[in-house]
Amino acid sequence: MDSEFDLAVWDLDSDGVAVPAGAVQGYAADWPHWLGWQATEMGLTCPCRSDLRPQAPDDFRRAFRVPGGGLGWPLRLLCEGCRWDLADPASADSR
Numbered sequence: 409m410d411s412e413f414d415l416a417v418w419d420l421d422s423d424g425v426a427v428p429a430g431a432v433q434g435y436a437a438d439w440p441h442w443l444g445w446q447a448t449e450m451g452l453t454c455p456c457r458s459d460l461r462p463q464a465p466d467d468f469r470r471a472f473r474v475p476g477g478g479l480g481w482p483l484r485l486l487c488e489g490c491r492w493d494l495a496d497p498a499s500a501d502s503r
């Protein structure tokens with residue numbers, strides 16, 4: 409079974425547009441088999457408990473970088489809804 413895939417990570421630019429910020433690689437092949445708490449330990453769930461891991465190579469769910477955060481350890485990611493909640497209301501209004 410080929411479970412090798414990367415998790416694309418997105419960011420919102422100052423205009424509130426989702427832009428690619430990079431990808432999490434390396435341990436992507438293992439995470440479909442992890443239990444929820446293991447995924448949380450590895451930073452692959454949003455604080456709202458949304459699982460950010462794609463469940464299949466064609467599962468398109470977007471994980472967002474915490475504002476100002478990087479893609480190194482510890483990994484801190486947000487689901488799309490939570491990332492929008494952090495967006496500047498002025499820029500969210502103009503989208």
Ligand SMILES: [Zn+2]
Pocket residue numbers: 454455456457458486487488489490491
């Ligand atoms: Zn969330």
